[in-house]
Amino acid sequence: MNPFTLNYNPDYFCDRENEIQHLKDNIINGLNTLVHSPRRLGKSAMILHLFHQLKKEKKYETVFVDLFATQNLVDFTKIFGEAILQKYHTRNIITGIKKLFRGVHASITFSDDGTPMLDLGLGEGQLQTGISQLFDYLEQRKNPVVVAFDEFQEVAGYPEKAEALLRTFIQRLKNVTFIFSGSSNHILQNMFYSAKQPFYQSTESLVIDKINHDIYAEFINQCFNKFDKEISNSAIGHFLEFTETHTYYTHVICNQAFYKSNNFLEKDEATEITGNYIETRKVDYLNILNLLPGNQRSLIKSIAKEGIVQKPSAVNFLIKYKLPSSSSTLQALHVLVEKEMIYRSPDGYKVYDVFFRRFLERYF
Template sequence: MTKINPFITSGYISAKYFCDRITETTTLTRYITNGNNVALISPRRLGKTGLIEHCFHQQQIREVYHTFLIDIYATKNFQEFVFELGKGILNGLKPRGRKAWELFLKCLSSLRTSISFDFSGNPSWNLEMGDIKAPAITLDEIFRYLEEADKPCLVSIDEFQVIAKYPEGDVEAILRTHIQHCSNAKFIYAGLQRHMMGEIFTSPSRPFYQSTAIMELSPINVDIYTEFIKRHFAENKKKIAVETIQEVYKRFEGITWYIQFMANSLYAMTAEGEECTVDKVNFAIENILSQLNFTYSSLLFQLPPKQKEVLIAICKEGKAQEITSSKFLKTYKLTASSVQGAIRGLLDKDFVTNELGVYSVYDKFFDIWLRKRIS
């Protein structure tokens, strides 16, 4: 049988390829199996979705609950939210057999005529957005299913903070009302942008105030990651120097996805019987950047001039604070008004992240590529 690269960069395979998070898995599992909704907050690419999938694969959840993973990152309004919620639930039910998904379709009166079936008789979510003509009614039907389902349900909504940007001002209140009255389902609200998630769940004026347990993810300890990577190399008759792993961890600030991606590349570069030494880290990064060069060049070209100037200034700073201060403005020949306008666009497009007032380039590979370009 063909060996797989043990460092998974997307999706979830099994506990064997999942690094640590023992405490977080226990805590999240305890919360959701004891009737709590949970807000799971962390910077992007730190492993929120992987942790949720890992929890959903625990025996006490897998055998008792229906589990649904909903990603609303690309949604722009209430209609698109309802579309993704319905699609995610149907896709989650299909592997569980006809009895499971038939009840869901029975509840979806407003969409039943739009659902098609494949040659095996399984339903397909081939709807167009316009098929959801009354999203409030469709949402009522979805929650009726969750309440009547033959098993208790766990629903994870990824990138939950985007609902705060919907043009409809009452989506939080609508969802909170439905969730409050749905005893057969519990929800995990996964999100980044700590200030936005914090406002949704900790502001007394917001509908979700004090309605959830709150968890924050931190980077996995470097020693734990070192043992995880060394073990997988050793199991496949390869070696990796401790300083190699520590260099990767330091360069990418312990962020899970980048460590996995780099470990994946370093593993692929190392033959059986060989040792992966620290000098291979830069070689692996150069290979990755060469593959991304066209994409990054296009992204930079498409940026408006002011946004490009502010992005480069933040990149040069590394960790930029007080970006409207006279010192920052003078150093990079910017004006306060141009920075204020540009930073909104950069945050919306995910070029830049803001954690507790500290701005940095969101994509670490893009940051390295840009530094090389402007140095």
């Protein structure tokens, strides 16, 4: 068993106590919440942990809907329907479908692991009926229900006017509160903060930040101890510094470290582990880099070396890294932000993927 799991595991979950309390307060007060942060900081895991706690407390029912792979409202209805079926009707799926989709042609197949997969024959005009029945079903549960729509920014890309439609349904519900979750980018910003958009001012917002350094350090220490292993403070310090305490990257490195170390892990070995890890990713990262046009390649290397850059078009930055004119640098920047290779944080621009950044620092 490796305590640094890359799937959510309630037994090895670190902190997020304040954030989870905040979400619980909103739920109690009937407020919907938008949860956002850069990728891989732990939004999904945190919502799953909240749901794990709510299940134990038995006052609320929870439905987690991952919209990542959805492209239109039919996909949305299908994924949402599957999540409800899995929650409430695993014993008798056929009865479940009949209850959930009255008058809509729906059939079911099962994937290899037994997950139900819906096949919906939604004709013209039936889509709204289908969606509205799902919301009605939850509205009529005896217990209050919390629904999480993870990767909610996908909805903005649907060809239908999905936001306005969903907003209308959501507004009517009294028994259901919602958590919308997604990576902070302009799509999500626009959905929730633009006065013209349907979701404007209808939700509380909760920004997920990095886990506190000392709390994370203590968590790592305890995970090692639980399995009769030890790790020095300076080794932990090295890992957290290397990964900038960005949750996913820290977990990947600690997973390796836990697996590779014997009884006591010291800083020297920790440094070797991070170095070797970047080495193993080298070929992939070189491929990614070589696929970029020249201007983008030079810019991302320069930003990696600098760490964080407030104004990439500033003359001294351009001169220092021998970059082309400020207009072509800005154009390259725009594309890299769009591709989510560069992240625009409040402090400046940086390489989104921490390991990629370490790779660039090391080899260029």
